[in-house]
Amino acid sequence: MDLNLKIKFYNYPKLYEKNISKYIINNLKEGEFILGKEIFRLEDNLKKYLNVKDVITCGNATSALEIGLINLNLPKNSEIIVPSHTFIATINSIISAGHIPVVADINEYGLLDVKKVRNYINKKTKAIICVNLNGMICEMKEVLKICNEKKLYLIEESAQGFGAEYDNKKSGSFGIFAVFSFYPTKILGGYGDGGCLVTNDKKLGRKIRAFANHGRFKGSVISNGTNSRLDNVQAVILNKKLININNVIKHRRKSAEKYYQELKNNKNIYFPFKEREKKNKYKDVFQNFEVLVKKRDKLKYFLIKNNIETQIQWNRKPVNKINLKKIKVRNSFSGTRRYFDECLCLPIGHHINMTHIKKISLKINEFYKKN
Numbered sequence: 001m002d003l004n005l006k007i008k009f010y011n012y013p014k015l016y017e018k019n020i021s022k023y024i025i026n027n028l029k030e031g032e033f034i035l036g037k038e039i040f041r042l043e044d045n046l047k048k049y050l051n052v053k054d055v056i057t058c059g060n061a062t063s064a065l066e067i068g069l070i071n072l073n074l075p076k077n078s079e080i081i082v083p084s085h086t087f088i089a090t091i092n093s094i095i096s097a098g099h100i101p102v103v104a105d106i107n108e109y110g111l112l113d114v115k116k117v118r119n120y121i122n123k124k125t126k127a128i129i130c131v132n133l134n135g136m137i138c139e140m141k142e143v144l145k146i147c148n149e150k151k152l153y154l155i156e157e158s159a160q161g162f163g164a165e166y167d168n169k170k171s172g173s174f175g176i177f178a179v180f181s182f183y184p185t186k187i188l189g190g191y192g193d194g195g196c197l198v199t200n201d202k203k204l205g206r207k208i209r210a211f212a213n214h215g216r217f218k219g220s221v222i223s224n225g226t227n228s229r230l231d232n233v234q235a236v237i238l239n240k241k242l243i244n245i246n247n248v249i250k251h252r253r254k255s256a257e258k259y260y261q262e263l264k265n266n267k268n269i270y271f272p273f274k275e276r277e278k279k280n281k282y283k284d285v286f287q288n289f290e291v292l293v294k295k296r297d298k299l300k301y302f303l304i305k306n307n308i309e310t311q312i313q314w315n316r317k318p319v320n321k322i323n324l325k326k327i328k329v330r331n332s333f334s335g336t337r338r339y340f341d342e343c344l345c346l347p348i349g350h351h352i353n354m355t356h357i358k359k360i361s362l363k364i365n366e367f368y369k370k371n
């Protein structure tokens with residue numbers, strides 16, 4: 001390995017696994033393109049892995065969330081609480097479903113701050129979307145308590161949370177439904193767009209399955225609908241990748257621990273996952289490895305000069321800073337401000353090994369010796 005080569009944040013060509021090709025070709029030869037057996041196999045496999053009653057594969061997570069929200073039949077313009085640290089996709093789904101995203105502050109882990117969430121609830125509020133960002137599940141027990149008390153739906157936006165656990169239960173079954181993304185860089189990623197909606201509510205599952213396929217059930221139209229189907233070819237890839245998912249997660253956990261061991265004496269860095277570990281209820285999967293660092297922008301610049309790519313999510317803009325007419329921003333965002341002054345994602349994933357992490361950590365320590 002040439003350590004003078006650039007350490008990339010993402011390495012797309014390395015996502016390609018040659019041994020999957022023959023399965024893709026077989027599928028193509030069979031002419032199984034849409035809603036074929038690989039789709040149903042994937043849905044069954046995911047049901048078992050996530051321990052949920054129904055899985056509906058969709059075109060992507062954004063449309064899965066939109067479809068899920070539409071099929072809850074909430075009054076038009078219902079308010080839906082969503083944390084500031086999320087991709088604009090979460091917001092777009094709420095707006096497309098005819099509702100109003102109400103942006104809430106985040107905690108020191110970058111997740112919905114449950115202690116503040118009551119401040120955002122009023123008569124128009126109908127749901128809370130927990131975004132399980134960076135492979136970390138939110139404080140589910142507390143959110144559920146609030147949802148039950150206020151009669152709100154809890155929805156898991158788990159585009160980045162596949163495989164993450166809370167109290168030994170995987171993301172997917174804490175609320176009325178959850179959505180996952182199979183975007184290529186995700187922990188379970190295909191070679192194109194993909195996503196799914198999972199639920200323990202079988203009636204809702206049936207509605208959504210029809211809705212995602214033009215509102216049809218056994219060929220007859222039974223409701224409104226749209227087209228949000230996963231391609232069979234993606235299902236072939238995802239079925240194969242799912243076999244190895246525990247190793248993928250193991251590698252990410254080992255990588256996070258290695259970063260911690262290399263950097264734990266550096267007081268300029270805060271590791272959210274270490275605080276979470278102490279609480280003994282979270283099992284994070286590290287879709288991203290986001291840490292809080294002093295002198296963040298200067299460090300980022302230093303690392304890029306040393307051929308190490310890092311990332312500040314959403315181009316540095318939490319959702320409360322995005323100027324879209326439909327987004328409601330109330331109350332203060334002190335947690336978000338603090339977090340976004342310091343957050344930085346370090347490289348992690350299939351293309352990053354322990355030697356890379358050692359090199360990255362050495363460079364980080366070198367930076368803080370000089371700065």
Ligand SMILES: Cc1ncc(COP(=O)(O)O)c(C=O)c1O
Nearest residue numbers: 060061062087089159181183195
């Ligand atoms: C937090 C979050 N939400 C939603 C999405 C959207 O997922 P998809 O591209 O499958 O629609 C992503 C994907 O990048 C994401 O990271």
